[in-house]
Amino acid sequence: MIKSLEYVSSIKPYVPGKPLSELERELGITGSIKLASNENPLGPSPKAVKAIKGFMKGAQELGRYPDGGGYYLRSALAEKLSSKKAPVAIDNLVLGNGSNELLDIVARTFIGPGDEAVMAAPSFVVYSMAVRSVGGIAVEIPLIEYRHDLLKMAEAVTPRTKVVFIANPNNPTGTMNGKDEFKKFMKLIPDNVLVVLDEAYYEYVCDKDYPDTLKYFCGGRDILILRTFSKIYGLAGLRIGYGITKKEIVSEMNKIREPFNTNTIAQVAALNALADKKHVKNSIEANEEGKTYLYREFDSMGLKYVPTQTNFIYMPLNMDSAKICDALLKKGVIIRPAGPKEIRVTIGLPEENRRFIEAFKSVSAGF
Ligand SMILES: Cc1ncc(COP(=O)(O)O)c(C=O)c1O
Secondary structure: OOOOOHHHHOOOOOOOOOOHHHHHHHHOOOOOEEOOOOOOOOOOOHHHHHHHHHHHHOHHHHHOOOOOOOHHHHHHHHHHHOOOOOOOOHHHEEEEOOHHHHHHHHHHHHOOOOOEEEEEEOOOOHHHHHHHHOOOEEEEEEOEOOEOOHHHHHHOOOOOEEEEEEEOOOOOOOOOOOHHHHHHHHHHOOOOOEEEEEOOOHHHOOOOOOOOOHHHHHOOOOEEEEEEOOOOOOOHHHOOEEEEOOHHHHHHHHHHOOOOOOOHHHHHHHHHHHOOHHHHHHHHHHHHHHHHHHHHHHHHHOOOOEOOOOOEEEEEOOOOHHHHHHHHHHOOEEOEEEEOOEEEEEOOOHHHHHHHHHHHHHHHOOO
């Protein structure tokens, strides 16, 4: 059989959260809940759903290729993101089949065999997968107190470094790095290194110290800000995200981007979700409510958790996380191991959170 490239064969495949239908099929159960993939428990923006339904009445349009450049969506994004201090033009935007695809495009555009990319560990696993898939070297810097150690990450930059990946807030820990430390970090990074700032959970952040990264790209730095419609906008199933960066960087990425990478329905949905302020507000409120409930329950159980800026909570436990997750699965509750003794749970609807707590209490008694 044909052999894959050596650097590809050593990559461990991404293990997604188990789909509900798969769990129910396997266990012959119904009514299970999934708190494993940081999806929005309120579901998609109602405005997006209405727009999709409206669009489907003239579904003839689906016989045509999508607008590869996503003109209307990029225009709406440019308008929404722009301020006097930090203007964003349509040429500063690139759409991806999820922000995940943009990570791959970054690797294929800027990283070659033997080049290095600096990232935190643990952080979003796709960074190292994307880098290694092109023969690059993933230089992983351990977190410090569950947050990116930005100083150590800057120190790890060498003449072979092409990209630094930062998830802010971080997945799986839900933590954030603030304005001052980010400013200091940017001062230490050479101009020819691209800083990829993954802000997938941007809309959930409540901390006023969250850096305004748009001003760095407007200040001329090589920075790519990634955001997504998969989280607060509730469109994970449609696969659409975007990057904000210098137009020269967009042009280079467009050479690699598949011409029709975001589909017509995803573009229509994202355009309408973007205008759905009510859904965003409701989603933030539901998340805060769920967070407060879960913190209270964890406190009363004496469980350790890391305060989050996102829609998920990281818990360093003194128990085997794979076994805990497996026992929860059998009770129809899907969460995620995030290390040998760590778990990550998405904040769900009130009844889902209660169900998780009940299931956790009953399974953890046996550990
Ligand atoms: C930090 C981070 N970045 C990117 C993504 C990918 O999001 P998308 O659905 O836009 O590909 C995720 C998804 O969980 C994530 O947690």
